[in-house]
Amino acid sequence: GQNIDQPTEMTATEGAIVQINCTYQTSGFNGLFWYQQHAGEAPTFLSYNVLDGLEEKGRFSSFLSRSKGYSYLLLKELQMKDSASYLCAVSGGGFKTIFGAGTRLFVKA
Amino acid sequence: GAGVSQTPSNKVTEKGKYVELRCDPISGHTALYWYRQSLGQGPEFLIYFQGTGAADDSGLPNDRFFAVRPEGSVSTLKIQRTERGDSAVYLCASSPSGRSTGELFFGEGSRLTVL
Numbered sequence: 001g002q003n004i005d006q007p008t009e010m011t012a013t014e015g016a017i018v019q020i021n022c023t024y025q026t027s028g029f030n031g032l033f034w035y036q037q038h039a040g041e042a043p044t045f046l047s048y049n050v051l052d053g054l055e056e057k058g059r060f061s062s063f064l065s066r067s068k069g070y071s072y073l074l075l076k077e078l079q080m081k082d083s084a085s086y087l088c089a090v091s092g093g094g095f096k097t098i099f100g101a102g103t104r105l106f107v108k109a
Numbered sequence: 110g111a112g113v114s115q116t117p118s119n120k121v122t123e124k125g126k127y128v129e130l131r132c133d134p135i136s137g138h139t140a141l142y143w144y145r146q147s148l149g150q151g152p153e154f155l156i157y158f159q160g161t162g163a164a165d166d167s168g169l170p171n172d173r174f175f176a177v178r179p180e181g182s183v184s185t186l187k188i189q190r191t192e193r194g195d196s197a198v199y200l201c202a203s204s205p206s207g208r209s210t211g212e213l214f215f216g217e218g219s220r221l222t223v224l
Binding site: 004033035041042043044045048087089094095096097098099100101102 | 140142150151152153154157168200212213215216
């Protein structure tokens with residue numbers, strides 16, 4: 001079967017660092033994505049990993065370990081506007097992209 | 110417009126009625142996806158088009174749901190005999206190609222409420 005697990009909610013303080021974990025089991029693997037979704041809005045693309053290792057893009061970094069079926073999204077220097085849901089998504093066999101339930105991040109002052 | 114456009118943005122209907130939701134993808138994008146999102150959940154895959162053909166429709170919940178993309182651009186999601194459980198936000202996304210390296214560009218969604 002196909003399954004993507006991520007924590008339901010996390011809370012962090014403005015200016016801090018937070019790591020959102022994602023584990024997955026899918027039929028085939030063609031890459032892992034992270035999307036950000038603010039309440040009432042559409043998801044927007046953050047990052048893509050297809051090879052093991054860390055991809056850094058400004059305040060956001062994403063890590064992938066294919067052998068462990070594991071990824072994390074790292075957010076540095078948290079800002080209030082980072083309060084949102086973060087969706088882990090995997091492109092499996094046939095290029096079908098499956099999403100996890102999302103992690104709601106609350107950033108407090 | 111430059112982005113993915115979905116209409117209507119909101120649709121309220123009665124149980125048993127027929128509904129059509131429209132998606133206009135980014136010009137030139139060959140891949141088009143439909144997802145359904147309930148409150149507090151991630152997007153649930155419904156169907157994926159590559160050009161005019163449905164490459165994968167394994168996510169359609171039952172035969173009341175059908176989608177078309179006759180000219181490889183605009184797509185319509187059709188729901189027959191709507192049920193209260195169909196209430197959700199229906200998201201459309203497009204991608205330059207069907208390759209997995211392509212990020213998905215989402216529309217704002219069509220919020221369907223079945224009374």
